[in-house]
Amino acid sequence: MRELSQKRAVCAMPIAGFYRSIDFALSNMSNSHIQTVAVFTQYHAGSLNEHLSSSKWWDFGRKQGGLYTFTPTITAENGFWYRGTADAIAQNLRFLKECHEPYVIIASGDGVYKMDYNKVLDYHIDKGADITVVCKEVPDIHDAERFGTVRMNEEGRIEEFEEKPLVARLQTISCGIYVIRRRQLIELIEACDAEGRYDFVRDILIRYRGTKKIYGYKFDGYWRNIASVEDYFSTNMDFLDPEIRRYFFRTYPDVYTKVEDQPPAKYNLGVRVANSLVSSGCILNGAVEDSVIFKGTFVGNNCYIKNSILLNDIYVGDNTYIENCIVESHSTIQTNSYFKGEGEVRIVVENNERFVL
Amino acid sequence: MLLAGGQGSRLGVLTARMAKPAVSFGGKYRIIDFPLSNCINSGIDTVGVLTQYQPLRLNSHIGIGIPWDLDRNVGGVSVLPPYERMTHTEWYTGTANAIYQNMEYMESFHPDYVLILSGDHIYKMDYEQMLSFHKQEGADVTIAVMPVPHEEARRFGIMITDETERIVDFEEKPENPRSNLASMGIYIFSWEVLKKALTVNADQPGLDFGKHIIPWCRDNGNPLYAWRFEGYWKDVGTLTSYWEANMELIDIVPEFNLYEEYWKIYTKNQTEPPQYFGRDSHVERSIIGEGAEIYGSVENSVIGCGVMIGAGTSVRNSILMNDTVIGENCVLDKVISAEGVRIGNGVVMGVGEDRENESDPHIYRDGLVTLGEGSVIPDGVRIGKNVMIFGKTDLSDYPGGSLAGGRTLTKP
Numbered sequence: 001m002r003e004l005s006q007k008r009a010v011c012a013m014p015i016a017g018f019y020r021s022i023d024f025a026l027s028n029m030s031n032s033h034i035q036t037v038a039v040f041t042q043y044h045a046g047s048l049n050e051h052l053s054s055s056k057w058w059d060f061g062r063k064q065g066g067l068y069t070f071t072p073t074i075t076a077e078n079g080f081w082y083r084g085t086a087d088a089i090a091q092n093l094r095f096l097k098e099c100h101e102p103y104v105i106i107a108s109g110d111g112v113y114k115m116d117y118n119k120v121l122d123y124h125i126d127k128g129a130d131i132t133v134v135c136k137e138v139p140d141i142h143d144a145e146r147f148g149t150v151r152m153n154e155e156g157r158i159e160e161f162e163e164k165p166l167v168a169r170l171q172t173i174s175c176g177i178y179v180i181r182r183r184q185l186i187e188l189i190e191a192c193d194a195e196g197r198y199d200f201v202r203d204i205l206i207r208y209r210g211t212k213k214i215y216g217y218k219f220d221g222y223w224r225n226i227a228s229v230e231d232y233f234s235t236n237m238d239f240l241d242p243e244i245r246r247y248f249f250r251t252y253p254d255v256y257t258k259v260e261d262q263p264p265a266k267y268n269l270g271v272r273v274a275n276s277l278v279s280s281g282c283i284l285n286g287a288v289e290d291s292v293i294f295k296g297t298f299v300g301n302n303c304y305i306k307n308s309i310l311l312n313d314i315y316v317g318d319n320t321y322i323e324n325c326i327v328e329s330h331s332t333i334q335t336n337s338y339f340k341g342e343g344e345v346r347i348v349v350e351n352n353e354r355f356v357l
Numbered sequence: 358m359l360l361a362g363g364q365g366s367r368l369g370v371l372t373a374r375m376a377k378p379a380v381s382f383g384g385k386y387r388i389i390d391f392p393l394s395n396c397i398n399s400g401i402d403t404v405g406v407l408t409q410y411q412p413l414r415l416n417s418h419i420g421i422g423i424p425w426d427l428d429r430n431v432g433g434v435s436v437l438p439p440y441e442r443m444t445h446t447e448w449y450t451g452t453a454n455a456i457y458q459n460m461e462y463m464e465s466f467h468p469d470y471v472l473i474l475s476g477d478h479i480y481k482m483d484y485e486q487m488l489s490f491h492k493q494e495g496a497d498v499t500i501a502v503m504p505v506p507h508e509e510a511r512r513f514g515i516m517i518t519d520e521t522e523r524i525v526d527f528e529e530k531p532e533n534p535r536s537n538l539a540s541m542g543i544y545i546f547s548w549e550v551l552k553k554a555l556t557v558n559a560d561q562p563g564l565d566f567g568k569h570i571i572p573w574c575r576d577n578g579n580p581l582y583a584w585r586f587e588g589y590w591k592d593v594g595t596l597t598s599y600w601e602a603n604m605e606l607i608d609i610v611p612e613f614n615l616y617e618e619y620w621k622i623y624t625k626n627q628t629e630p631p632q633y634f635g636r637d638s639h640v641e642r643s644i645i646g647e648g649a650e651i652y653g654s655v656e657n658s659v660i661g662c663g664v665m666i667g668a669g670t671s672v673r674n675s676i677l678m679n680d681t682v683i684g685e686n687c688v689l690d691k692v693i694s695a696e697g698v699r700i701g702n703g704v705v706m707g708v709g710e711d712r713e714n715e716s717d718p719h720i721y722r723d724g725l726v727t728l729g730e731g732s733v734i735p736d737g738v739r740i741g742k743n744v745m746i747f748g749k750t751d752l753s754d755y756p757g758g759s760l761a762g763g764r765t766l767t768k769p
Binding site (some may be wrong): 016017018058099139195239240245248249250254255256257259260261262263264265268269270271272273274275276277278279280281283292295314354 | 384385402423424555607609615616621622623624626627628629630631632633634635636637638639640641642643644645646647648650655659
């Protein structure tokens with residue numbers, strides 16, 4: 001994610017003008033009537049914790065269940081960071097043991113999608129699987145190289161699983177969403193931990209694929225992962241497509257996020273907006289084309305912003321030209337600036353004084 | 358105690374299905390959001406909202422008060438409708454009568470002071486400052502007042518004060534006003550005084566603060582003080598003033614600023630999706646709510662959430678409330694469209710001569726076209742000025758494909 005991840009965990013990346021990426025997984029859980037949710041955070045969790053300040057937004061503030069955040073802690077037995085995905089669960093196994101829900105859904109916070117996890121669970125039960133992995137066909141085989149690739153037999157059982165292959169041979173990837181029986185998970189995590197293994201994919205999925213029944217569930221809805229700048233950029237630009245907007249903004253169920261009570265966006269004289277998304281709280285004076293403008297951004301007079309993403313609370317001074325850029329949140333861009341991404345998306349981080357007294 | 362039970366009949370069809378405090382304002386807000394946000398921003402976390410006229414929309418808007426942070430373990434927001442009792446069941450017959458009927462609610466919090474508000478004004482006020490004044494002056498009743506131009510003073514209840522701001526006299530809509538301090542309908546009472554005044558006057562029909570309670574307090578010798586408020590305060594009681602107040606929000610630096618970080622206005626919205634502008638859209642001098650999709654042209658307008666404006670359509674000087682959908686190639690000028698209105702393609706509105714409205718000339722005037730909630734307008738019709746339409750209309754309602762200025766068209 002280049003400079004973008006210097007400020008926050010990927011899960012807290014803003015998406016489509018007003019979401020943060022973790023909203024998708026959390027809303028899917030809420031909409032699937034999952035009431036007990038644990039979030040494991042470690043890397044740069046400031047923005048994320050701020051976002052999770054209340055569980056109200058996703059309707060998790062219930063007497064049954066709730067939203068739990070687990071950061072690495074030092075205990076009498078353990079002084080490590082989370083050494084891997086499985087280790088994160090292992091270090092908080094007590095929580096899992098004390099729950100009474102029969103099944104666990106494991107998902108990552110960097111996917112942009114809507115999914116009813118109950119459908120995956122039904123499939124899991126139907127197949128009598130030990131673990132079910134949500135999979136997706138990618139159109140371009142080279143895209144698969146950043147993911148875990150799988151091969152399923154005609155029954156849906158996963159026979160081959162390769163994590164981030166150098167040269168992909170398979171076009172079906174794992175979306176990083178798993179369904180597993182709670183007791184089964186505890187057993188596997190304990191075995192893994194005892195052997196000093198810490199990674200859920202490498203040390204559980206791949207290692208156990210011969211002995212455990214691991215099935216793939218094919219998902220053909222919209223699913224994107226934002227783990228690279230290019231993916232992040234194009235995922236946001238996807239929302240300029242009316243079909244995708246309709247799917248996420250206007251089709252039941254909603255994706256929820258923390259509401260910030262921004263005022264309506266304001267358009268002054270001389271503004272020109274074409275094929276762009278503008279979020280609330282913005283005040284625009286210049287021209288914006290093929291871009292996504294996040295919340296609370298100010299664009300000065302005679303500016304031209306093209307094919308760019310402006311994250312939250314940015315100030316763009318007058319006479320500024322921005323093309324093919326992602327401007328980091330809270331940036332202040334001085335008047336008469338020029339930014340252009342040549343060949344690739346440029347990331348702009350400008351920490352100038354906004355108000356000079 | 359927030360009085361939100363009034364109809365607001367001068368807003369015409371906008372209040373056909375909801376009380377005035379529930380009417381949209383400024384794109385995404387409803388009028389009641391302003392006093393409710395003022396309450397929480399002033400540190401008041403126990404609010405009773407008195408409802409009576411068409412309360413459904415208001416109830417679902419307020420809910421348990423989450424948007425205003427009024428979902429509390431102690432206090433919080435309570436919606437208080439009139440209710441049946443063993444004897445003497447009645448509706449809320451006046452402002453003070455409504456408060457009187459909720460004595461028990463107030464008593465349960467053991468208050469020292471009670472703030473009485475009405476839910477139909479647009480302003481930002483720190484009630485805490487008013488309360489400090491009330492305590493400092495040792496007042497029993499403090500009334501918020503605003504200096505108004507002398508020539509307009511005869512439209513208001515006028516307070517006459519001495520040099521210490523103590524109220525010595527008052528007059529309701531006087532011919533020759535002796536002062537220019539207009540009452541804003543915002544009162545702070547010391548609890549024991551309010552309780553006594555309400556109990557003593559309980560049998561007065563249509564018990565009202567301005568007409569009965571305040572005069573009684575004066576005659577009883579309770580110290581009444583006027584607290585001056587100098588900021589923006591707008592009564593949006595008529596369609597014209599409602600339209601003007603909305604239009605004031607789109608000035609370059611509006612007098613009433615919604616963009617202040619430290620006095621936010623809260624409203625109920627579950628999600629805040631961004632708004633989309635098509636490639637050939639045009640927008641100028643407007644404020645637009647979340648999730649709107651604009652393919653046409655918008656100028657000088659206040660657009661609510663989820664509004665769709667088709668390609669080739671031009672919207673000027675208009676207020677379009679939430680979820681209004683407008684087809685292609687329409688021309689709208691000075692239109693107030695309530696929530697969920699559907700307008701077909703090629704519709705022209707607000708043209709022709711300025712003819713007086715046939716049913717309610719005092720409401721539908723100044724060239725405004727008003728569309729009631731959920732109205733449907735068929736393709737290709739021309740609609741004149743000062744027109745009101747409410748209901749699902751079709752081509753047969755428009756002889757010759759047009760509706761002349763001043764007409765009122767109501768359909769089920």
